Amino acid sequence: MVIDTLKCVGCSDCVVACQTENDVPVGYCRDWVTESVSGAYPTIELELKSERCNHCENAPCVRCCPTGASHIVEGGIVLVTENECIGCGACIESCPYDARFQHPDGYVDKCTFCHHRLEKGQQPACVSVCPTKCMYFGDLDDPTSEISELLKTRKHKVLAPEAGTDPNVFYLIK
Amino acid sequence: MEEEIFISGRNIPHIDPNLEVWHFPISLYLFLGGMAAGIIFFASLFTILKKEKEVPTAVKGAMIVAVIAISIGLVALMYDLTHLLYVWQLYMTVRIESPMSWGAWVLLIITIISFLWVFSYFSEMFPKFNLRFDFLKKIQLYLIKNRRTMALMLLPLSVILGVYTGILLSAFNARPLWNNAILGPLFLTSGLSTGAAAIILFSKNHFERKLFTKIDLALIVLELGLIIHMLMGMYAGSEVQLEALEILINGEFTVMFFVFVVILGLIFPALLEGVELMGFKVPSIVPALLILMGGLIFRMVMVEAGQITRYLY
Numbered sequence: 001m002v003i004d005t006l007k008c009v010g011c012s013d014c015v016v017a018c019q020t021e022n023d024v025p026v027g028y029c030r031d032w033v034t035e036s037v038s039g040a041y042p043t044i045e046l047e048l049k050s051e052r053c054n055h056c057e058n059a060p061c062v063r064c065c066p067t068g069a070s071h072i073v074e075g076g077i078v079l080v081t082e083n084e085c086i087g088c089g090a091c092i093e094s095c096p097y098d099a100r101f102q103h104p105d106g107y108v109d110k111c112t113f114c115h116h117r118l119e120k121g122q123q124p125a126c127v128s129v130c131p132t133k134c135m136y137f138g139d140l141d142d143p144t145s146e147i148s149e150l151l152k153t154r155k156h157k158v159l160a161p162e163a164g165t166d167p168n169v170f171y172l173i174k
Numbered sequence: 175m176e177e178e179i180f181i182s183g184r185n186i187p188h189i190d191p192n193l194e195v196w197h198f199p200i201s202l203y204l205f206l207g208g209m210a211a212g213i214i215f216f217a218s219l220f221t222i223l224k225k226e227k228e229v230p231t232a233v234k235g236a237m238i239v240a241v242i243a244i245s246i247g248l249v250a251l252m253y254d255l256t257h258l259l260y261v262w263q264l265y266m267t268v269r270i271e272s273p274m275s276w277g278a279w280v281l282l283i284i285t286i287i288s289f290l291w292v293f294s295y296f297s298e299m300f301p302k303f304n305l306r307f308d309f310l311k312k313i314q315l316y317l318i319k320n321r322r323t324m325a326l327m328l329l330p331l332s333v334i335l336g337v338y339t340g341i342l343l344s345a346f347n348a349r350p351l352w353n354n355a356i357l358g359p360l361f362l363t364s365g366l367s368t369g370a371a372a373i374i375l376f377s378k379n380h381f382e383r384k385l386f387t388k389i390d391l392a393l394i395v396l397e398l399g400l401i402i403h404m405l406m407g408m409y410a411g412s413e414v415q416l417e418a419l420e421i422l423i424n425g426e427f428t429v430m431f432f433v434f435v436v437i438l439g440l441i442f443p444a445l446l447e448g449v450e451l452m453g454f455k456v457p458s459i460v461p462a463l464l465i466l467m468g469g470l471i472f473r474m475v476m477v478e479a480g481q482i483t484r485y486l487y
Contacts, residue, residue, distance in 0.1 A: 012182040028186050036178035048181075064345055066274035067263040084263050087256030089195035090274050096348035096485040098193065101186045106257035160485045162412070163347060 001113065001127075002147045002156070003050055004172040007134035010035055010048040014126035014135070018052075021114060021125035025104050030111040031126055047173070050126065050135065053078060053099040053111040054159065054167030061091035061100065070108075076140075076168060077115055082107045096163040113137070140168065193481040199250035201473040204339045205368070206247035207281070208361055209469065211336035212369015213240040214288060216386075218325035218332060229385065231377035234295045239372055241288045248285070273345045277338040284331045287324055294318050336362035343480060351418035351483040352476070354407055360400040364469055367393040371443075371465035374458050383458055387447050390465065394444040401436065418483040427479045435475060439468015 010033050018024060018031050031052035039045050055078045062070045062078060069084035070091050080091075085107040092100045092108065103109040114124035122128065127135040138145040147170075150156075155174035158167045180190075188194045217233045217240075220226050226233045252258060265282070269275040294317035297305060305311050317324070340361030343352040370390040377383045408419040422431050443461035450456040 010181050015182040029182065029184055032180055032184040033182040034178055035181045036176060038176040060347060063271045064274065066269060066272045066278060067260075068267050068269060069263070083260060085257050086260050086263055087258070088274060089254070089256070090272070090346075092189070092193070092195045093481070094346045094348050098189055098484070101189050102195065102256045107260075108257075162414075163485050 001055075001124075001169045002136040002138075002150050002172060003169065004134040004136075004150075004154075005047050005049055006172065006174075007132045008033075008048040008050060009132055011131060013129050013131055014050045017125040017129035018111070018114075021117075022112070024109075028101055028103070028109075030099075030109070049171055050130075051097070051099075051159070052126070052169065053095075054097055054165065054169045055111075055113065057166035057168060058164060060094040060096075060165060064090045064094045066090065073115070077113050077118075078110075079112055079115060080108050080110065096160050096165060097167075193484070196477055196481065197254060198474065199254040201470070201477045203247040203250045204342070204361070204473040204477065205470040206243040206250070208336055208339045208365025208473075209368040209372055209466070210240040210243040210247070210288075211284075211332045211339070211362070212366040213237060213243075213372055214284065214328050214332040214369075215336070215366060216369060216373060216389075217291070218328035221321060221325035222329060229373075229382050230379060231382055232373045232386070234299055235376045236369075236373045237288065237292050237295070238299075239376065240369075241285070241292050244281070244285050244288065248281070273338060273341045277335075277342060280331055280334050280338060284328065284335055287328055287331070290317055291321070291324055291328070294321055294324075333362065336365040339365065343476065348485060349480045349483050350411075350414040350485070351408075351421065351480040354404055354415075356400055356404045356407060357476075360397065360404060363393055363397045363400055364472060367397055368466055368469035371462040371469075375462040375466070384451070387451060387458065387461075390461075391444055391447045391451070394440050394447075394465070398436070398440055398444075401440075414483070414485055418480075421479045421482060422475075426482070427475050430471060430475050431479075435468050435472045438464055439471060440465075443468070 012033050015029055015031055015033060019029060022030060024030055031050060034049050034051055036047045037044060055076060059072060059078050062072055066088060067084050067086055069081045070078065072078050087102060087106045087108065089102065100108050100110040117124060123137055127137045136147045136150060138147040140148060142148060150172065151170060154172045156170045156172050158170055184190055213236045217237050220229045220232055252261060255261060264278045268279060294314060297314060305314065337358040340358035344354060344357035347353045367390055370386045370393060374383055374386045374390065405419060408415040421427050443464040446456050446461040450458060
């Protein structure tokens with residue numbers, strides 16, 4: 001997934017779309033928007049980002065899951081099998097992005113990139129609803145896909161690269 | 175200056191503003207598991223050395239304490255699971271990369287063997303209690319004959335259990351306070367020390383008390399060295415580790431850590447034990463209880479402080 005921080009206006013539509021699409025219980029969220037301000041007046045910079053599970057290549061949550069409930073499916077998406085999860089919380093502790101939470105029903109829940117929609121050939125709910133079209137979803141392994149082209153031409157970053165997780169959500173910054 | 179805020183009102187229970195997924199039961203389990211590992215280590219070690227007659231409490235009474243501690247620890251662990259009905263999934267797979275997975279297996283095996291161990295000494299400890307069924311007597315006889323085999327299995331398993339209580343935490347690179355390789359040996363040493371303290375607490379045999387006081391004193395010195403090692407390692411670390419260090423030496427948990435763990439839980443009882451070994455009369459219950467208290471508070475500090483530390487991006 002690629003998110004253009006220059007286009008994001010921080011409206012939180014992605015958050016509401018996700019909560020509606022995935023029946024996320026009240027008070028919880030699988031994605032969220034952050035606003036970071038840096039610099040000192042008059043050279044202040046503002047960055048808006050929609051954040052979620054980074055579906056890391058080297059996912060610590062998958063590594064430390066004692067039952068194998070956390071797993072990576074073909075295509076690279078990190079998912080949790082509800083009835084294999086014992087709710088031990090190890091994956092929550094292991095995530096540098098705090099992207100996971102304990103669902104009120106007990107199992108651990110998080111962003112699935114709307115796996116159920118992808119299977120039908122649709123885009124994730126957050127991507128399809130974004131009013132400024134700042135989010136792009138596609139195949140990073142395909143060099144001709146829209147997101148591969150964006151990453152080739154635009155300056156980008158990932159979150160906490162020093163955590164060594166090799167995240168798969170990229171933020172365009174210039 | 176840099177400031178980052180959630181503007182979509184994120185306030186997930188137990189995650190925001192500070193992670194609080196693991197609570198007191200986990201600290202309690204880490205303490206009880208470590209202590210039990212210590213007791214089991216000494217019981218099996220002295221049995222292998224054929225010195226079990228000289229340390230009666232370690233092989234008998236303290237092993238009852240160990241199995242009770244493990245059982246309470248297991249209940250505490252399960253209490254903190256939020257999807258408890260699926261707990262059997264732990265034993266459907268072995269995942270070497272996940273400390274919790276192999277830890278759960280070791281815990282299961284060590285609990286079973288420890289119960290068998292206590293059963294093998296049962297009639298000796300409680301001669302008035304009659305095992306009514308013949309097959310129980312046969313099993314007990316078989317276990318008594320194979321005590322050495324049990325000890326040979328328990329010795330490595332107890333070391334793994336002791337190390338595992340530390341590795342469980344150190345395997346998470348997302349929590350910089352936990353993410354140091356010394357935590358495994360440190361928790362093992364602390365577990366052995368609390369195990370020795372528990373044996374001292376229940377022992378009525380003067381020779382045994384003195385022996386374990388010596389062992390415990392050596393372990394405390396080692397543990398203090400490892401703690402300094404851990405702090406120095408973080409001090410020489412990256413920004414996230416420096417932030418983690420800050421919590422222990424100049425932050426929320428400084429008093430808990432230095433006063434209750436380092437001074438009251440390690441240095442003061444070590445001094446008392448030293449004075450006792452020099453021949454002065456010190457009620458040995460005092461250092462033993464302080465060490466046990468220090469061990470529990472150490473786990474609480476590490477579990478709670480560790481969850482506050484994180485990567486900032």
